Amino acid sequence: MKRISIDPITRLEGHGKIDIFLNEDGGVANCYFQVPELRGFEKFVQGMPVEEVPRVVSRICGV
Amino acid sequence: MAKLKLGSYWASACGGCDVAILDVHEKILDIDAAADILFWPIALDFKVADVEAMPDGHMDVTLFHGAVRNSENEHLARLLRRKSKVLVAFGSCAHLGGIPSLANLYDKKEIFQYVYHDSPSTVNAEGVEPQPTTRVPEGEITIPRFYDTVMPLDFVVDVDYYVPGCPPTPKQIWNVVTAILAGNLPARGSVVGASLKTQCDECHLKKNEKKITRIKRIATEQPEHETCYLEQGFLCMGPVTRGGCDTRCQLSGVPCRGCYGPVDGVLDMGAKAISAIASVIEAKQESEIEQIVAQIPDSLRTFNRFAIGASLLRRKTL
Numbered sequence: 018m019k020r021i022s023i024d025p026i027t028r029l030e031g032h033g034k035i036d037i038f039l040n041e042d043g044g045v046a047n048c049y050f051q052v053p054e055l056r057g058f059e060k061f062v063q064g065m066p067v068e069e070v071p072r073v074v075s076r077i078c079g080v
Numbered sequence: 081m082a083k084l085k086l087g088s089y090w091a092s093a094c095g096g097c098d099v100a101i102l103d104v105h106e107k108i109l110d111i112d113a114a115a116d117i118l119f120w121p122i123a124l125d126f127k128v129a130d131v132e133a134m135p136d137g138h139m140d141v142t143l144f145h146g147a148v149r150n151s152e153n154e155h156l157a158r159l160l161r162r163k164s165k166v167l168v169a170f171g172s173c174a175h176l177g178g179i180p181s182l183a184n185l186y187d188k189k190e191i192f193q194y195v196y197h198d199s200p201s202t203v204n205a206e207g208v209e210p211q212p213t214t215r216v217p218e219g220e221i222t223i224p225r226f227y228d229t230v231m232p233l234d235f236v237v238d239v240d241y242y243v244p245g246c247p248p249t250p251k252q253i254w255n256v257v258t259a260i261l262a263g264n265l266p267a268r269g270s271v272v273g274a275s276l277k278t279q280c281d282e283c284h285l286k287k288n289e290k291k292i293t294r295i296k297r298i299a300t301e302q303p304e305h306e307t308c309y310l311e312q313g314f315l316c317m318g319p320v321t322r323g324g325c326d327t328r329c330q331l332s333g334v335p336c337r338g339c340y341g342p343v344d345g346v347l348d349m350g351a352k353a354i355s356a357i358a359s360v361i362e363a364k365q366e367s368e369i370e371q372i373v374a375q376i377p378d379s380l381r382t383f384n385r386f387a388i389g390a391s392l393l394r395r396k397t398l
Contacts, residue, residue: 018218024128027121030095032152038218046218053152053223055210056092057191059199061182066377068299069385072337076179079096079247080122 018046030080084115084261085139087131088170089160090122091153092180092230093146097171098122100247101143104254114261119160128156131163139164141260143243147173147180147389148231151212152224161237166265168256168272172246172339174233176349177389179246181230182381184388184395188228228398232390241265243273246339246386249325271341274324278343279316279336282323285309291362295375298334309335310360315382319356320349339386348392350384357383 019039026033032054040046058077062070090098098120102108111117118139119126142164148154161167172178183191196202196209212225233239243256252273259265259272266272275282287308296303296313303312309330310316316335318327322343329336342349357376363369376382384391 020219025121027125027127028123030122032090034223036221047216049216049221051221051223054092054150055191055195055226056149056180057183057186057195060186060191060194064378065381066297066299068297069378069381073179073182076094076096076246079094080099 019043030078084141086111086115086117087119087139087142087160087164088117088122089119089142089144089146089156091144091146091156091174091233092149093171093173094179095122096247097143097145097173100171100245100250101253103250104257105250107254107257111257128159131159134163136162137165141166141168143168143170144174144233145171147177148227148233148236149180149183150224150226154236155224157233157236166240166260167233167237168241168243169233169239170243171248172244172341172386174239175242175244175390176341176387177230177232177391178339178386181232181387181389182385184230185380186396187398188226192226229395230389235389240268242271242341244271244322244340245274245325248273249328251326252324271322271344274322274340276344277323279318279321279323279325279327279330279340280308283308283318283327283330283336285330287311290360292357292360293362293372295372297377303333303335305333310357315357315376317353317383317385320346320352337385338383341387349387350380350391350393353383354379 021037023035034051034053036049038046058074062073117124119131142160144160144167148157169175173180192209196204210223213220213222256273285308286306290311292313294313303309303314314335317338318336320342321336321338322340325340346352361369361372363372
């Protein structure tokens with residue numbers, strides 16, 4: 018099956034990848050959007066002094 | 081003269097470094113006039129395959145932001161190292177591990193457990209976790225391998241220059257860009273776009289004698305904004321942090337948190353900060369010292385806010 022990979026998705030904040038599979042007629046058979054990143058802010062802000070949290074989670078997205 | 085070939089990439093990052101580059105405002109047109117940008121995912125549509133197709137050493141300078149957190153980040157670090165004559169670790173994450181390296185106090189298993197299972201906002205009845213390779217009816221799809229440890233760029237490849245800051249200030253970015261365009265860079269391995277002095281040397285706040293008898297927090301007490309915050313008892317990373325950012329945090333009314341990294345010659349920023357704070361604690365009895373030190377909240381992360389990845393501690397024991 019023919020595949021078109023868009024890697025990376027551009028002009029947005031964050032990382033993304035799209036794999037498009039084409040059928041024999043050249044039409045789209047299926048399409049997968051993948052998020053190839055995780056940093057784990059949900060975990061590593063735990064137990065942090067409260068005044069730090071807004072200044073740390075602002076680094077989830079700086080755009 | 082041939083135009084300079086520039087690249088800019090984000091690995092494990094927030095995009096703030098890219099926005100800081102755009103914050104040079106109209107000077108971005110001067111950069112465009114002097115340089116061809118061949119890879120810049122936030123702004124341009126070039127793909128990884130375009131970089132892979134370049135001859136080695138094709139790009140003159142690549143600004144690499146973000147830490148190395150997964151196999152894709154490492155692949156891009158190695159790829160861009162090969163394709164670039166000069167590779168710059170740009171911003172706190174590439175320089176020292178940055179905020180993402182706070183995750184080094186956990187391992188992959190703990191992070192996955194919380195994010196994909198235990199977090200109150202997670203709905204995952206089947207208990208699925210992301211896998212590097214997934215079979216789908218049409219073939220195989222892949223995502224990067226998530227590492228246990230977040231690394232600064234120079235743990236993975238040789239780095240020519242470091243531009244510190246979370247993010248670097250637009251003024252310093254412009255200084256670095258003009259130095260690159262003029263071919264006026266210092267010795268390889270140098271920190272550029274910053275000062276050789278500490279934050280304290282450049283800070284506008286009045287300094288007297290530092291004698292701390294109590295640790296204060298900005299969450300619960302209001303500092304006054306004319307005297308050194310550390311003298312008032314608010315923990316400040318100024319004594320060990322490199323200057324060059326125009327002390328933007330202190331000017332905003334909060335102590336320095338250390339994003340510009342340590343001054344030259346410091347092996348471990350957190351240890352140096354602990355040493356600096358210890359030297360200004362005013363106490364006669366050991367028990368008094370203990371009582372004051374116990375008031376420091378979350379000392380590990382406070383003293384290594386942007387530098388866990390590059391610290392001697394590096395991570396929690398696996």
